[in-house]
Amino acid sequence: MNASTPRRFRPSRRAVLAGLGAIAPLGMLAACGGSSSSAADANSTLYTWISNENDRAQWQAFIDAAKEADPDFELELEGPSFEDYWTKVKTRMSSSDAPALLTTQAARAQELDALLAPLDELAESAGVDLADYNEAMIGGMTVDGTVRAIPYDAEPMVLYYNKKLFTDGGLELPGTTYTMDQFLDNAKSLTSGDSYGLGISAGLVHLGMSIGFANGGTPVTDGALTLTDPKIIEGLQFSFDLVTEHKVAAAPAAVDSEPAAQQALLNGNVAMYLDGPWMYQYFLDGLGEDLGVAIVPSESGEAKGLIQGSGFGIASNAKDKEGAFKQIMAITTPEVIGAVANTRGTFPSIESQEGEWAEGKAEDNVAAVTALARNGEPLITTPTWNEVGSQFAQSATDGFHGNRSAEEILSEIQAAIG
């Protein structure tokens, strides 16, 4: 063969098979990646947290109620568990076939800032008056001066208690006024042997934070972290002392302490436990008429609620935002919010629907929740709130075991993140 003669490339059978073998999986991967969907498909899918059948039933209640007004209304549900939601929503919304609708908590609205489109102009164009919705929740859903989600609930943290344990112990039932001293006395009276006066979760937004909030503290001021607010520190230290000094509660586990405390309330192993109204139906199913609800104890004994709640927003990269807003409005009409409040027990974000929520509930329980909701403020957070919660979760057990004070823990987090 002449050296100057160009060689004709003839791939061997092995090379061809190897090439096909390498390309075939890529083809399959591409096929699995899915194609970009139309705006209509995106508008008919809600990305939200679905931790269990209870969650799914709640979202389905919105759809069913919307179908009452419009039988052609359609909305698909998609999403991971609540714990995974706050991570996965960011990656899911980055994909080409992302849903146009998503759910957010007011406390997370700052963190999801980039994902959520402003709704003010869309609401104005559609003739929707945002003032109809709970003012505190609209405040919580406002980021950089624009509303990012329409709230469907406005739920203050409340103190659940077991009425039977209180009456058996000869104690006066707490209600719409409750001081910290009364609370501590009751917790001590209800603690004996393996039974505790109180169940505690190690989460950041729980008993200590709620008490600090009720006493006038705030973990965020003007968009900046203020974890070292004296009232917040005192509130958290009070919750630590309940375990370490007063021994009226067991130290919560390092991870997933909430389900254990909830179960302890249902089993009658603890007399009191702080949680949101979204747990009302669950606790009612377990405790029946023994379920009591009181305000969060405060120094003055007056009600001041730490309001949390969630709402529906539109993805900032949605192609048809007007269409997406129509879908949101279909599931946030007063009638729909009232119907869901009635069937699922979420405290409504529209005052006129509170009667729907109250129907069938004990009057004293309704009075306590309503007092907190009417005298409440939203928990407004920062974009770094997830990091704050994460660091607190790591350190909370130190506090509940008396190894470090609330001031040390909160100062450390404030210095690291604030």
Place this chain on the structure above:
Amino acid sequence: MLGFAIFIVIPLLTSLVISFFDWPLFGTPEFVGLENYRYMLTGDPAFWVSLRNTIIFAVFYTAVNLVVALGLSYWLMNLGGRWASFFRVLFFIPVVTPMIGNALIFRLMLNDDGVINQMLAAIGIEGPQWLNTPGWAMLSLVMMSLWQGMGYNIIVLGAGIAGINSSVLEASKIDGAGPIVRFFRVVFPMLSPTIFFCTIMTVIGAFKVFTQPYALTEGGPGNATNTIVLHLYRNGFSFDRLGLASALAWVLFVLVMLITAVQFSQQKRWVTYDS
């Protein structure tokens, strides 16, 4: 080669590029040069702590794993028969079970009022706060990891021992070597390539520890059990800092590469490939 490029080289290089950006999970990345590395090394309060924790975990886990796995393999060789097979399966079962499930069960056992402390209380011993005090929490991670991972090394080392020429062992017996001398003078040198392999793999695995602190302690109490990969995961997927997470990944990658390179460079001192 194409697969290597697509699944290894390109993701590696992409990760390197991302480490020079402030890269959120959603939104527009911004080039920040070496800022992520600067922050990691001089501003991130959790980096050095998590690196220290990872090294402590890796040293204890690797040392105990290899010593115990080697001892058990040697014991199984001498035991022989059906019982040896039974114990090999028994030791290997945790390896094939999901680590997250095992971690949840260990969490229940190691809680303050968990099974272990209840058993200790039954015999009059007040158990420690396994997951809530720094030293015990790290020990708990190591214990759980050993339970989960040791079976793999037992199988590999067992295969290595089975590959030793029986006539060599017979010859050492005839020469009067007892079990201990035989182990250190005959079995260990002939098994050294297998031990070297196990050491490399165990160290690499130990530096990647994630599930155990994630499920058992969330890195707490404080940062006592926070590890590099847990810190990396949180920065990337919880705190929206993919750039910093990528920088952490590269530091871990380089660190593991260096340690592995050192191990390879030192193998001449103790690894013998003569059969």
